[in-house]
Amino acid sequence: METARGRVLSVASECVPLLKTGGLADVVGALPGALAAEGWEMRVLMPCYRPLKWRLEEMEEVFAEADLFGGPGRVMAGEVAGRKMLLLDAPHLYDREGGPYAGPDGDWGDNAQRFAALSWIGARIAREGLGDGWRPDVVHAHDWQAGFTPAYMDYWGSGGASSVLTVHNIAFQGWAPASLLSALRLPPQEFHPAALEYYGGLSSLKAGLVSADHITTVSPTYACELMRPEFGMGLQGVIAQRAGQVTGILNGVDTDIWSPEVEERPYDAESLKAKAENRAVLSGAFKLSVPGPLAILVSRLTYQKGIDLIPEVLPDFIAAGGGLAVLGTGDAPLEAAMRELEVRFPGRVGVRIGYDEGLSHLMFAGGDAVLVPSRFEPCGLTQMYGLRYGAIPVVALTGGLADTIINANPAAMAAGCATGLTFHPTEPPAFAEALRRLIHLYADPAAWETVQRNAMRHPVGWETSAAAYAALYRELMA
Template sequence: MKVAVVSFEVYPLAKVGGLADVAGALPKALKKKGIDVSIFMPFHKKVKDNVKKLELPLKKVLDEFDLGLDTTEKASLFQTILPGTDIPVYLVENAHYFSSEDVYGSPDGGEQAIFFTKAVLESIKKMGEPFDVIHANDWQTGLLPVYLKTVYSNDAIFSRTATVYTIHNLGYQGIFDRLYMDFAKLPGYLFNPDGVEFYGKLNFMKGGIIFSDIVNTVSPTYAQEIKTPEYGEKLEGVLQARSDVLYGVLNGIDYEENDPSSDKRIPYHYSVDNMDGKWKDKEELQKEMGLEVKPDIPVIGLISRLVDQKGLDLVNDVMRYVMSCGVQFVLLGTGDKKYEESFSNLAKEFPGKAGVKIGFDINLAQRIYAGSDFFLMPSRYEPCGLGQMYSLRYGTIPIVRYTGGLADTVNEFDGEKGNGFGFKPYDSAYLARTIVKALYYYNRKDDMKTLIRNAMTTDLSWERSAQEYLKLYNLALKNH
């Protein structure tokens, strides 16, 4: 089977969020299962920098070519490899759309996404190598299945190509003015409630949902939640209508990249059978974040985009009470100014007990996963979540709200079974109670050893997830 994974970000070439981790790890797991997999992504400025830094091979595959859009801008195609593999990564280049320092920094995100999507399809045509399955991800590639079922419906090279469309977060749909239909040169008849029209606008993600052979999201629970008004973001009716092809496949994490026994991003290594390194990592984290170095005090970590979705209003409500319970708190993240300010003020209010770094630092993130005792993730909604998976892998116990992928990966500890703690009602009192419960077990050393062992032996590898995606690819081919 020949599969093309299409994504706006791919780790380690470009990373903003969890999509990059998925797009970087899934192809490696598919390759191990004998799948002929390729990746298509934009040739962002950040990617150019990383190709040089990682000393990856780079060659031009296609000189400038026209895309048939309402623009004179042309695309070129380059090829490199996914680091540590021979998986080809095809890079769509255009100075106008992909020259920003930020992956999503284009002044016109709609045009940028359309340009990239059309360039991928035209590149496949020009290379003359058909794919059995094109796996598109998130709203930026939502129009790809639309193009295949309309503009390219009579193209022989795509006649047997099935599409799988993955929703990583329904909250970001790619909603733009109807005029973008003209830029995309899509047929006007598509702009209706049964097509890509959405309250008078063009909705990229809606197009992906309606026109793909298989639609999936990144956890079984979230696949059910998004069919309800509470989580459906006004697309619940469309998702209900497509429920016969809607699936939930839980993401995995790269177990080679994220291995506490060998991870070069953490000071000391450890394993489930020898935890000494973890306690040294905790001491180093306390020093780095300006906390009092006390081995017996519990450290609660939080790594997040600082936005409402992540349940940070609940954290704000309870954190001063939690600090009075004799804990330390470390935070890494950036986002809404109100949260950046409130957590910065918390650090000033509790010197030596709270350490806050506003920004994004992938290496510090890893040191927080390794050096904390607990990891906080009380999300309002969470399609999958990777933070709790990383924390489990590193023996740091997640405290979560049971929603989406958090409900699928964290099981309540009862003194014997389970790998974390959680609550369901979106209420700060329930968060506070859950943290207190976690601290109770922290002081029961034998129970804590059991809990850490349960966490570190939880299987959240891509091996399991890749097998599920293979099933979806075969279903997509059958449906197509």
């Protein structure tokens, strides 16, 4: 068997298929397989939450710690769906009812300790290796939950391993009071603005940003945006100081799962006939009769996602012949606003509050366009699903949306490379104009089909992303 080019330890709070609350889990779960194709071996370290306890019976202990922030912990190794997993079993931290980050009454009060423990073990594995002799060349930490990992490597030793911190969403920063400094095994002399101190407290994300050998974000545009006050959320100065060690690498999507060719009514870029059949089924599911483009909205219903703009721009879109199918859950006022649109425009707007994976696949397969009016979007997967299925993305020009969609302006149409419609700023007039352009494009069947085919042929898998991560790892090991 060929020797791996390098060994990478991925440290994260969730990973598909074990546990998922958001896109972070998809990325962490996809990287091992994608990097294996590049010749790299990646193991994933994550907490053993209560729903995962049963998996320990099939795993082997490879690492232990007698005092892990208030109790014993051990690392159990095994393979899950082709991924080499390391589960951190620490019942005093993770064996409890509720979600990974919160219980019925809000965030767990000991989250700082819970995820410092994850980071501590990640750093110890870097420093000492596992019982089976495995030791990483690179430790790849994800978001605030693993943010202390590079800091612990910096302060307690790294065993020669390099560290990478990926920022998936800077809005979540892992704040903790300064009184926990010693309890979290952080050196008091490092509590100053250039290191651990953050507005009088601690932030695991900031700790990682100042300590990691390299920082990545999930799109090139987001990497630039994070250095600006309107996107950096207080950390823009920290990131700007490290601009030379910041890289934006787009996420990919699982093209085996998200593929129109494997749906119940399959189609591809060469034969779009069944897309019309999917549209008919989708229309029936939402009780819609739409003469023009049937747009879909599959999203968390929040201000960040720009959902409050929909009621302002939709009436003109409906008047021009368009329709909208909505699937999502989120803020109660925005859920209510979507329901009000359904009542106001019967047969043209359909709404399902909640999430249904099967229905979401039907929506992309049957939708003519997908709306993504986010105010900020680090990477975004929704627009990539739209590309795969020929549901033309209509997106705000921010973050990963700006990096993945080629606007159907006259130049792009003439060059034959347009894949969607973009708008800026993220305000009603610009969004409304993009929807008018969508109506006009739909009225030209030849142009519409060209953009659809371009979208479906646009690469959105993990191959390019994995190659970029592999190149970064090689650079850090040089």
